[in-house]
Amino acid sequence: MALIFICADIEGVAGVVNREETLITGSDWQRARERMTMEVLAAIDGARTAGATGFTVADSHGTATNILPDMLPDDAELVRGTPRPLMMMEGVDHGPFTAAFLLGHHAGIGQLRGGLAHSFSSRLISTLRVNGRDLPECALNAAIAGQFGTPVTLVTGDDACIAEAVEWLGPVETATTKRSIGYFAASGRSPAVIRDDIRTAAARATARAGEVSPFRLDGLLAVDLTLKWPLMAEMLAYLPMFERTDALSVRFEAADAATLARQLQFLLTVLPSLA
């Protein structure tokens, strides 16, 4: 019996290139959320052919109300809404899962390339580093899964995201949804063809799950966070856990990946009041 955890974002979905597609107020969001849902369904189909029998799907973009719940199969549980303590990986602690898939992902803010590249918030975060290294969403998400004993075995997104994921996670299965041209531009094949690729990759990623070790970020994590407005860093430095390192930046520590998720979720929820 193989149980699969799926974390689904939208920026890396086939065809998605700009905010009209990623914001719930955007003129093309309805089409993008349908395609995001269909990519999740393709991954579920593929995993099922390799023996998966149950799924938890975390809707992990923006308001986390993108995936159309009525389209999911009977054996899938949907995690919806935000804020939540494990952020994009909420529910991965309710395993044990055989494997986790990161779908529709995008490159981190530290990359020179990548469509819609950001790390957890394009509105609030300019840089996010852990132990001196730029931390993309795929790495923290994989580390949270790893903390609960689950290996990430599939990543889908544009070519910049895939390159970054392989750099962090090693030889995971991948499906490249499009080629990044710029922040708001990409080139790619039809979403239906991409879904076929995702289906095939998900089958391999399920079959190979036993060979992949959970990814971990071990030890105390030193976090450097650069925000968009000086007032945010100024106010955080009122609290002893934050050291202000420049006008826009603070440094703090996280005991582990799941704790960092809670800290970031707290910050992303309260900092907009200072913008």
Ligand SMILES: [Zn+2]
């Ligand atoms: Zn997103």
